[in-house]
Amino acid sequence: MIQLDRVTKQFPDGTVAVDELSLELPTGEVLALLGTSGSGKTTTLRMINRLIEPTRGTISIDGRDVRSLDVHELRRGIGYVIQQAGLFPHRTVIDNVTTVPRLLGWDRRRSRSRAMELLELFGLDDSMSDRYPAQLSGGQQQRVGVARALAADPPVLLMDEPFGAVDPIVRAQLQVEFARLQRELGKTVVFVTHDVDEAITVGTQIAVLRTGGVLAQIGTPKDVLAHPTDLFVADFMGADRQVKLLGLLPASAVNQRRLADLPSDWEVVLDGAGRPTGWCRRGAPVTTEVITPVRPGATARAVLEAALASESGAAIHVDDHGVATGVSTLDDLSLASIEAAA
Ligand SMILES: Nc1ncnc2c1ncn2[C@@H]1O[C@H](COP(=O)(O)OP(=O)(O)OP(=O)(O)O)[C@@H](O)[C@H]1O
Numbered sequence: 585m586i587q588l589d590r591v592t593k594q595f596p597d598g599t600v601a602v603d604e605l606s607l608e609l610p611t612g613e614v615l616a617l618l619g620t621s622g623s624g625k626t627t628t629l630r631m632i633n634r635l636i637e638p639t640r641g642t643i644s645i646d647g648r649d650v651r652s653l654d655v656h657e658l659r660r661g662i663g664y665v666i667q668q669a670g671l672f673p674h675r676t677v678i679d680n681v682t683t684v685p686r687l688l689g690w691d692r693r694r695s696r697s698r699a700m701e702l703l704e705l706f707g708l709d710d711s712m713s714d715r716y717p718a719q720l721s722g723g724q725q726q727r728v729g730v731a732r733a734l735a736a737d738p739p740v741l742l743m744d745e746p747f748g749a750v751d752p753i754v755r756a757q758l759q760v761e762f763a764r765l766q767r768e769l770g771k772t773v774v775f776v777t778h779d780v781d782e783a784i785t786v787g788t789q790i791a792v793l794r795t796g797g798v799l800a801q802i803g804t805p806k807d808v809l810a811h812p813t814d815l816f817v818a819d820f821m822g823a824d825r826q827v828k829l830l831g832l833l834p835a836s837a838v839n840q841r842r843l844a845d846l847p848s849d850w851e852v853v854l855d856g857a858g859r860p861t862g863w864c865r866r867g868a869p870v871t872t873e874v875i876t877p878v879r880p881g882a883t884a885r886a887v888l889e890a891a892l893a894s895e896s897g898a899a900i901h902v903d904d905h906g907v908a909t910g911v912s913t914l915d916d917l918s919l920a921s922i923e924a925a926a
């Protein structure tokens with residue numbers, strides 16, 4: 585568990601970068617630290633590994649005040665990924681990744697085999713291990729940066745916009761890979777980003793900082809999207825925050841009506857096995873609309889997309905065999921009705 589208790593950092597020139605920040609991050613969780621530029625995110629990370637000392641307040645890891653620990657011992661337990669990957673340019677990929685294990689006195693063989701294991705985990709094949717950072721793409725460099733931070737298997741990981749320098753597609757890939765990996769590794773992670781979608785993908789908790797380093801809100805991604813404490817948080821999460829929220833909820837949370845209970849004159853056309861094949865208006869010829877049904881395991885967002893894509897304004901839910909089980913309209917997607925059902 586990482587705890588910050590009323591932590592303040594005022595730089596000598598008077599700038600208050602972090603102001604009375606208190607938060608608790610349980611072991612194994614990922615805190616996505618969101619905030620505008622200059623809101624104290626990097627300063628907060630650097631106070632946790634004591635690259636910066638707080639002016640006031642206490643930071644503890646597993647109940648131990650970080651000031652009571654030897655700074656080298658503290659940092660051995662913390663992997664740190666900085667923006668732009670920050671690789672050593674004159675060391676090969678493998679030597680970058682083995683840096684910390686070697687400093688910790690691991691022998692060469694053990695360090696190398698650990699590094700190769702991590703590189704493989706991040707989808708970097710053997711041929712890359714002897715290249716220099718400049719011979720890798722931006723996304724590959726960032727993977728190496730994360731592998732390097734994980735090399736000595738530290739329980740805590742601090743990541744400062746680790747995927748900031750790559751294009752949106754590679755970035756989305758890295759986020760999903762990281763979230764999957766984290767489910768296996770169970771590290772305690774503070775992940776700085778100013779990208780809301782990234783925060784939602786990787787974070788089990790989200791903290792939103794406002795300028796001046798004041799905590800605006802902390803909570804689960806669902807909490808913060810559904811119930812922002814004020815306009816600042818609501819704006820920061822985006823005008824489409826309801827749609828983002830639907831992406832985190834299961835389709836099963838959306839009210840389903842019986843096929844016969846659509847509040848319009850549209851009807852679902854079924855084949856002999858009960859699978860939907862189209863829509864028609866009562867009494868009119870069958871249309872040939874392409875149907876994208878909502879399958880088991882889909883998100884509530886898939887219900888929204890199916891309803892918007894259909895002329896009928898409704899989505900059809902199907903079971904594992906493709907048999908229609910019910911319909912949902914846009915009304916069924918309102919937050920109030922989803923929360924009432926949940
Ligand atoms: N050494 C320093 N001396 C004075 N002010 C500083 C120092 N380092 C940072 N600051 C100021 O503290 C504030 C917080 O900086 P910080 O780097 O923590 O922001 P950030 O949230 O990480 O921003 P970004 O998203 O741009 O990386 C900023 O106003 C910055 O100018």
Ligand SMILES: [Mg+2]
Pocket residue numbers: 625626627744
């Ligand atoms: Mg920063």
